[in-house]
Amino acid sequence: MKIYGIDFTSAPSKTKVITCIESFLEADILHIEKFYRFTDFLSFMDFLLRSPSWIAGVDFPLGQPRKLIENLRWGETWTEYVALIGQMTKQEFVETLNQYRQGRANGDREHLRQTDRLTGAISPMKIYGVPVGKMFFEGAPRMLKAGFSILPCHPTDDPRIVMEVYPALIARGIIGKQSYKSDNKQKQTSEMKFLRQEIINQVRSPISKTEYGFIVEVNRQLDGECISDASGDTIDAALAAIQAAQASRQANYGIPETCDRLEGWICA
Secondary structure: OEEEEEEOOOOOOOOOOEEEEEEEEEOOEEEEEEEEEEOOHHHHHHHHHHOOOEEEEEOOOOOOOHHHHHHHOOOOOHHHHHHHHHOOOHHHHHHHHHHHHOOOOOOOOOOOOHHHHHHOOOOOOOOOOOOHHHHHHHHHHHHHHHOOEEEOOEOOOOOEEEEEOOOHHHHHHHHOOOOOOOOOHHHOOHHHHHHHHHHHHHHHOOOHHHHHOOEEEEOHHHHHHHHHOOOOHHHHHHHHHHHHHHHHOOHHHHOOOOOOOOOOOEOO
């Protein structure tokens, strides 16, 4: 089974790319073998559309909080509001969220989904700092338009399955809340490199079979990329692939039947 792990960005360029790890889950081994880097959305989507069957773990929000959707009257289904947002420009989307926050009390400006509260993820409305709201804007409408099966928001018969994952959860389980990456070159340290090495060592250890249900094998070149890439994009894509593979072995991909399909779910 082909498994993709995708570290996303809302503004791909030569200096900040979309990173995709390609792996294969066979029996009790996840073979992490290849990586791709995309500097624009067109080449990224062309790549995804090229293969007829895969499971992808994407590191960006696939949904928005129910409270926001209902307050803005964006629609009653995930498909409806994502299609609506897909017709906006990025500036229109950002301005809509900025206007929504104005006048609201502290603590009620950026809502959390149920799955965010459970995993410790930040609000998918956030458009500054770590702009996951912009990632949602650029990612979710493209996934919908491509016709992929999007879990649990928009499941279809398409054999290309997309799920939201959160690589930081694996990292935290190994090194706690220590920082192992930075996009700012001035903040990148040798200690972070050591921590990336520790993460890779742990996910490759025999104990990982107990944790994930399979052994993780990383080829030599990709192993080096995960450690040397100080931005953390490569290692995060690898962790996203592990989470997608782990979810694929669980009933209903580990998504509870009671989850809010309007908001989506983090498979982790």
